[in-house]
Amino acid sequence: MGLLDKQFQNGNVLVTSLDTLLNWARLSSLWQMQWGLACCAIEMMATSASNFDIMRFGVIPRATPRQVDVLFVAGTVTLKMASRIKRLYDQMAEPRYVLSMGSCANCGGPYWEHGYHVLKGVDRVIPVDVYVPGCPPRPEALLEGIIKLQEKVRKESLVKKSA
Amino acid sequence: MTAEQVFTSLKAKFGDAVLEAKLDALQPWILVVPERMKEVALFLRDDPAMQFDYLMCLSGMDYNDGKLGVVYHLFSTVHRHKIVLKVQCAKETPHVQSVSAVWGTANWHEREAYDLLGIIFDEHPDLRRILLPDDWGGYPLRKDYRVPEFYNGVKVPY
Numbered sequence: 001m002g003l004l005d006k007q008f009q010n011g012n013v014l015v016t017s018l019d020t021l022l023n024w025a026r027l028s029s030l031w032q033m034q035w036g037l038a039c040c041a042i043e044m045m046a047t048s049a050s051n052f053d054i055m056r057f058g059v060i061p062r063a064t065p066r067q068v069d070v071l072f073v074a075g076t077v078t079l080k081m082a083s084r085i086k087r088l089y090d091q092m093a094e095p096r097y098v099l100s101m102g103s104c105a106n107c108g109g110p111y112w113e114h115g116y117h118v119l120k121g122v123d124r125v126i127p128v129d130v131y132v133p134g135c136p137p138r139p140e141a142l143l144e145g146i147i148k149l150q151e152k153v154r155k156e157s158l159v160k161k162s163a
Numbered sequence: 164m165t166a167e168q169v170f171t172s173l174k175a176k177f178g179d180a181v182l183e184a185k186l187d188a189l190q191p192w193i194l195v196v197p198e199r200m201k202e203v204a205l206f207l208r209d210d211p212a213m214q215f216d217y218l219m220c221l222s223g224m225d226y227n228d229g230k231l232g233v234v235y236h237l238f239s240t241v242h243r244h245k246i247v248l249k250v251q252c253a254k255e256t257p258h259v260q261s262v263s264a265v266w267g268t269a270n271w272h273e274r275e276a277y278d279l280l281g282i283i284f285d286e287h288p289d290l291r292r293i294l295l296p297d298d299w300g301g302y303p304l305r306k307d308y309r310v311p312e313f314y315n316g317v318k319v320p321y
Contacts, residue, residue: 117303
């Protein structure tokens with residue numbers, strides 16, 4: 001079933017399911033909490049800039065957890081930072097999503113063995129929806145991650161609890 | 164002033180406090196006892212022929228033979244000469260005189276050396292951890308440091 005189940009002749013009435021409408025609204029305005037921690041932040045900034053223009057996906061960078069839908073963890077998460085990430089994630093309103101950007105946030109990256117202070121993957125403290133691999137990922141990869149997240153949101157349902 | 168001249172005048176002034184030197188190194192260094200480091204530092208800063216007014220770097224060391232150490236890279240903006248000072252101390256009693264009253268730069272550098280290697284700088288005005296969280300256990304850049312299994316309930320090893 002697509003977004004528009006039936007379109008009436010006068011053009012002012014649309015018929016769709018509530019799920020589709022809500023999901024469409026959510027996936028079209030994924031406001032982003034910017035969490036630039038390392039070099040991934042530079043690629044995140046490049047994605048926000050005019051060449052890649054993250055806003056065409058409805059992603060708007062915000063600086064407070066109260067106003068966001070998706071948390072971009074871009075960079076190396078230290079153990080000191082882990083508790084802060086957890087706290088700000090808890091302050092986000094539901095539905096909330098997490099996009100882990102780059103090898104460090106995914107699994108510890110180059111610090112997996114000798115990084116005594118590095119959290120080996122942000123999914124040890126908060127649940128992650130989309131992992132974007134790369135060190136750092138190119139802006140195209142981050143955009144692909146956003147599209148993957150949008151696909152995930154599109155499949156959600158009010159009655160069926162998502163995982 | 165050459166490193167040899169610096170060593171000779173230090174030796175003449177402080178005698179036993181100056182232990183040894185390696186003057187043919189790329190960066191010639193002089194080893195000093197940690198209990199008299201501040202005196203030596205003040206002399207190097209204030210003597211008109213020396214005027215080492217700039218502490219370029221202060222590094223902590225673990226020599227992995229039961230000794231910890233601190234390395235001071237000094238530069239004089241007046242005479243444009245350089246020297247490296249070293250001190251060593253036992254791992255069980257890692258006490259070194261603070262030079263943060265001599266060069267303000269040393270304040271945070273000494274806190275970092277304390278944070279990561281556990282070198283205690285006597286008379287430091289504010290010797291707290293600077294990078295790691297306050298509840299961190301141990302000194303991670305020591306060669307015998309082992310990563311804990313958990314930190315605040317989060318698994319640490321890969």
